[in-house]
Amino acid sequence: MALVKEKHIQFIKSLNDDVTEQMIEYWLSEHLRLNGIYWGLTAVLLLQEPSTLDQQEVIKFVLKCWDLKQGGFAPFPRHDAHMLSTLSGIQILANYGAWDVLNEKKQDLVKFIKGLQLPNGSFQGDRFGEVDTRFSYNAVSSLAILGELTKDVTEPALEFVLRCQNFDGGFGMVPGAESHAAQVFTCIGFLAITDNLHHIDVDKIGSWLSDRQVESGGLNGRPEKLPDVCYSWWVLSSLAMIGKAHWIDFDKLEQYILSCQDTENGGISDRPDNECDVFHTCFGLTGLSLMNNEKYSMLSIDPIYCMPKEVTKKFDKWKQSTT
Amino acid sequence: MVRALKITIITCLSQHGIKRQHVSDAAKSAKIQRDKKKIAHYRNLTDACLDLRDSHTYTQDAYDKTSKLLEENPEFNAIWNYRRDILESWQSNNKDIVTHLLEELNLSMGLLKRFPKCYWIWSHRVWVLFKLESLNKPQWSTELMIVAKMLEYDLRNYHGWSYRRFIVDNIEKAETSATTTANEDEQILALVKINSKEFEYTTSKINNISNFSAWHNRSQLIPKIYKLFQLLKDKSLFPQLQPIFLSPYSLLQHELDLVKTGMYVDADDSSVWLYLSWLLTDKFFVESFESTQNYKDVLLQQLNIVEELNELEKDDHPKGWDNRWCLKAMILIRTLLDDSPENDDLTKNWLKRLIDIDPLRKNKYMDQLNGKLVIVSI
């Protein structure tokens, strides 16, 4: 099956048409809107059709999501700032190179993110105490993109992340929790961003990750679970970060992702013949880009940040000492 | 005007696995008609809640409105936040909020049944439980029964298992702080009781059905219970556990028997093999052997068992193929036995067979064959 590139662009475009707003689902998913825009933007950037989304409108919207009280990005205007939506907001602005719109907000963001770190090094998603290794990744990815990463944050954070590793080499949400491929992505991503990959046995985790590929070619998130297109990203990018991407079968994964396309209306679903959404469309495309971006005339994706490499190569990452 | 901000996520994250339908234009218009009322109602309710929040209104009426909205959309985390702020405000005004907190437990329970994978509901429940504890009304034990029920619906629910460990942690903390006046022996007894129940719970979940979540939890419980058991004065209170938790060696033997049953039930269940590799490599077991020879004896015994199973699998396979997991385990064990596995012809031979029967991962086996890595895991 071929990649129906035009259809996917149409699909992303259709998410913005007048009909969408008349569906109850649009209103029920406000809490994921900024993330959704990041997913849609990543998809069209990779497909080299950035004009599918109106840059000025998108930036205007990101700024409307600013939570003045907390100093971070909410997923939707009037909602509350959270670690998840804050990273999406920063990623969108970084993709557009729109740093000038942040102004003094940049220091608020740094304060917001650093303020969510707990004494044991972990991060909470907002002021209410939910802890998850996803937020450790959100924090260091956000700070790295802003060029504000510092050791006083990453060292205790590292200690916590390493405590979340299990006997199978994988990582869970918190210490003691079962290994899960999406959490593995956040933890390996954390280690890659903070230059700490040498702390783990990459052969062991690589082995566990490669076992996620099932006969259909798709990847699952845990032993004995069904495959799902979004794991094409969580697993494949994790393997790429530790230099073991060749431990799974690219041809079969490619075929699996392509088989999940809606060739009529565009979009990619979690499994063949399921309903498509922007989340799986994004991660299906990022997977294809990571395996072979040239074949599909896509931009090359950075496995660490899940953004085009031409964007991420400009990141300063560590805060330059001002002395 | 603000077109670019409409990107919607019809089926995301918590709603995986919805069948694709290509709806006709007529059906679409019908849905739009149906949704009109729903949208108007939902937007009114949302605006009302957010307006109340912005005016710092912490009344019963506001609280009730958030209940209504969350019943319709439990993913609306800002509303959960507002609700917590209402409760906090009542508390700081000396209002008794225990009844309300219990109400929170009811609301979130009902929602979890409908949305078992929604992060916000789980984390709200955690917040409520801590609040109740701070008010000397801990609910941890009731909560353990509730999470057992949740796991009955979905035995692999990731949140459910994490939550279960979280509850047990807190029961432990409560037990050891409540009995601070009692002696240490009683505290240890209490901890063994709690954890042995968890151990039995995982045993009941690994019988005849693949459940890596239970195996994983077992790997957490074993070293913990063993340590406690060592400190326990009267071990005869646990007649069933006593022979198992005698030593790491007796534990190993007990677990290897379970694993053997598991691999014979389904040799393709990767859960069992991951657990086997833990048993054979974790220092908790390995470092407790009296001599290297004892360790090697166990490895050889396991190698025999797996090789035997592999022969049976080959007989059953239409093309006479080896079982992938058996071969991987055989390679692991020989690697553990041999000082220079890269020169071992038998291991090389098995790797070559894996390349044939498990082509998805052939590059990994090639790397192993070329000595680029020695994997001491399955």
Ligand SMILES: [Zn+2]
């Ligand atoms: Zn998915």
